[in-house]
Amino acid sequence: MKNRIFRVFAMGIIFIAFTTFVFAQNTENKANKTTDIEPVRMAKEQVPDIVIENFFKDHSSVKYELWKGYPKEDFINVWYDYNPYLNSSAASGYFVVEFWEDGEHQEAMYSNEGKKIAVHKKLSSQLPKPILEAISRGL
Template structure:
């Protein structure tokens, strides 16, 4: 009887250890971290409601502060963790567009990201056709990112390109200038 109890205890401990090890190996950087409405700072929620009063179905997400956030388009929503949020994203559909409004924890809107399936402006199309990525496949869905500041208004197109196993995100200004070339894989 004593051996049987010890075996059950040993199996339970090993199962617990195995589960803990597997859970510890989980990649928290790529997990979605939805934040409940009650966890959104009042100023963030207030600014969002003031700008988008008619939106009802909003999904809020919280993200940690980025190590390299020198430029506004360095913000990477795939970097997430269980740490307290420094950025909040309201993801919603307004009229006909799927939008993501990015706010800092103090309520300042950083940018708005709009998913688009349409063609990009001619200067960007020209740059893609005649540049280093002319033989790369362009993703159907693109993202337009609007920087939200009165000092430096800017609109940037983020386009994902793929060739074989390689993927990149290209950031273009509206006049076709390549602002950033980020390797995804």
């Protein structure tokens, strides 16, 4: 009888310890937090000249672009976890520009100093022909 009581007591302690560890994890991601402030589209005049200059060096055929600014702290760890309700301000550390080039919607991110950080575009699901041939040959 003592053994059985001890086993039930031990199982209870293990259960409590396990649930404490499971629910004690903090899974909040700062980039996913939403605020009541919606992003403000930025006029081209608010974007530093070096950013605009470097953008048009990289994408010379773009006719229309939409600029947005993001504070530095929002995208330090996860730069492209885009959420339309994230805080945005004219005093930006990063600038994201939406544009169409070669019939594709793309977005590029530049730092305040004009350095290109990344370009986001959808890739087609069709593999290039040489890769398809290599796969069919078993290479």
